Structure formats: C-alpha cells, structure tokens
Amino acid sequence: MIVKINPKTISLDKKFQGMCKNPYYNHPKGCPYYGKRDICPPGLPLLDEILDFEKDIYLIYTPFRVGKKAEENKINHPDWNLRQIYNSRHWQGTARKKHKLEIEEFIKNHPEMYVETNAEAHGTNLTDLMETQGIKLDWQWPPEHNVNNITYRVSIAGVKK
Numbered sequence: 460m461i462v463k464i465n466p467k468t469i470s471l472d473k474k475f476q477g478m479c480k481n482p483y484y485n486h487p488k489g490c491p492y493y494g495k496r497d498i499c500p501p502g503l504p505l506l507d508e509i510l511d512f513e514k515d516i517y518l519i520y521t522p523f524r525v526g527k528k529a530e531e532n533k534i535n536h537p538d539w540n541l542r543q544i545y546n547s548r549h550w551q552g553t554a555r556k557k558h559k560l561e562i563e564e565f566i567k568n569h570p571e572m573y574v575e576t577n578a579e580a581h582g583t584n585l586t587d588l589m590e591t592q593g594i595k596l597d598w599q600w601p602p603e604h605n606v607n608n609i610t611y612r613v614s615i616a617g618v619k620k
Contacts, residue, residue, distance in 0.1 A: 460592075461519050461565055466512035468591045469615070470584035476500030478579060484542065499580060506581040510573065510617035517616040518588065519574065521561050523554035526608030533604075541604060558612035565616060573619040585613050 479500055480489035492499045510516065525545065532544040562574050579585055586596045589611065596611065 460521070461517055461561070462592060464516055464518045464588075464591070466507070466516045466617075468588060469506065469512075469516070470587045471505045471507055471582045472584070473501070473505070473582050475579060475582045475584050476503065498577065500582075503581050506575065506578055506583050506615065509575060509581060509620060510615070511620050512617070514618045517565070517569075517572070518592065519558075519562060519565055519614045519616055520589065520592070520594075521554070521558040521612045522609045523550065523557060523612065524606075524608070525550055525554075525610045526604070526606045528553075529604060529608065530606045544604070554610065554612055558614070562614060562616075569616070571618060572616045574614050574616040576614045578613065578615045583615065589613065 477500070479493045482489055490499070494501055528550040529544045532539060532549055536544070558576075562576070566572065566574065575581060589596050594611070
C-alpha cells in the first residue's frame with residue numbers, strides 16, 4: 460500500500476531510536492548492534508533531517524499474514540511451540556521480498572524519491588503513524604495465535620534534502 464501523507468502526522472523524537480534497546484528473546488539488552496553499526500542508532504539523524512518535509516512524503520507499507528505462515532508451521536511441525544511457529548526466520552525473508560517489490564514499483568513511478576526502510580532508526584514513531592492509516596500495531600510476545608495475525612513492513616519515501 461502506498462499512501463501520500465502529511466508530514467505533520469509523523470512523530471519524530473530521538474527517544475524512538477531507543478526502542479532498539481528493548482529486550483527480546485535471548486537479547487536482554489535489546490539489539491546487539493545498537494551504537495555499533497553506521498545504520499543503527501543512536502547516532503543517526505531524525506527523518507526530517509534526511510527527507511524534505513516541504514515536499515511530498517509517502518508511506519509505503521506491506522502487510523504480511525504472519526498468522527497464516529504460523530498456521531502452516533503448526534501443521535507441518537506439530538511439536539513446535541508458539542515461539543517456534545512464529546520465529547521470524549521462517550517468514551521475514553518473504554515479507555521483506557514482498558515489500559521490496561512494492562518499493563521498486565514505487566520508484567519506477569517516482570524516480571526522484573528516496574525510500575527510507577528503517578524509519579524507526581531515524582526517530583519515527585511508526586505505531587502512531589500507522590494509526591493515522593487506521594492500522595493498530597499491537598504486537599505482543601508471545602502472540603495469541605490467530606491465523607489472521609498480520610505484520611507490516613513499513614518505509615517512508617520523500618525527496619532527499
């Protein structure tokens with residue numbers, strides 16, 4: 460889905476870069492790359508320092524039915540627990556590929572645009588931004604298994620400053 464948005468709907472703050480430090484399975488201090496890679500916070504500029512918010516800004520988001528994939532995993536691997544059937548190694552590559560194809564199609568029609576695929580690392584609150592589109596990102600771990608569980612790949616496009 461590609462939607463032109465008002466840049467004023469984008470909540471920006473350095474504190475959102477700290478989300479990378481939230482603990483997750485086997486990573487009690489969050490992402491091990493935080494502060495160690497050039498593409499990772501906290502040393503990255505905010506999104507409005509990269510994109511010209513005076514020009515058109517687009518939200519590119521691609522839904523992926525992770526619940527459907529989990530259901531397939533559950534059927535094919537009845538001995539797996541919830542963590543295993545939802546493990547991102549089993550679905551993330553497919554979701555990324557689908558999103559990449561959507562971005563490529565967008566760029567064909569908007570060659571002047573730059574697409575930022577890691578907007579949260581640039582201080583963007585994607586949860587709030589997706590809510591402006593009527594989409595509630597309420598993932599919790601472990602999820603309550605539901606074949607209709609959907610996750611989203613989200614990018615933001617605009618003219619680079």
